[in-house]
Amino acid sequence: MPLELDKQDRQQAIESLQRYFAENMDEPIGNVTAGALLNFFLEEVGPCLYNQGVADAQARLQQRLEDLSFEVHEDVFAYWRKFDANKPRNKPKK
Incomplete structure (x- = not known):
């Protein structure tokens, strides 16, 4: 894929090169x-x-994808845990 600049950016780049040389x-x-x-x-x-630039963007997106699984993770089969956590625990019999 050839890299091209729009007309205004190209003109500014040419002027910058001319200034650098001057x-x-x-x-x-x-x-x-x-x-x-x-x-x-x-x-x-x-x-x-x-x-x-593409490699940097891919690395950043990969990091965000890894963060996503942590940020939106939901525990499975958690319905009964909320009840079990509030139950008094029976002491084991001796």
Whole structure:
């Protein structure tokens, strides 16, 4: 699945790359070159980040599923226990 940015996010990413080059590199980078570099990052590195995000979401959902069984667990055959708990216990005969 190719990673794509919407038009506004893409433009902001290109501007961010241009600023980075202007402040940290010997030469500035043009709009077309920044767009090509962004495409490279999206294709080459983007899937790693995407897959990590999916793995993080799966781990979080798995944890929530484990919590769910604890949070909503109901004891079975508990009707008589509420009566038995209130009964006085007979002392054992000697």
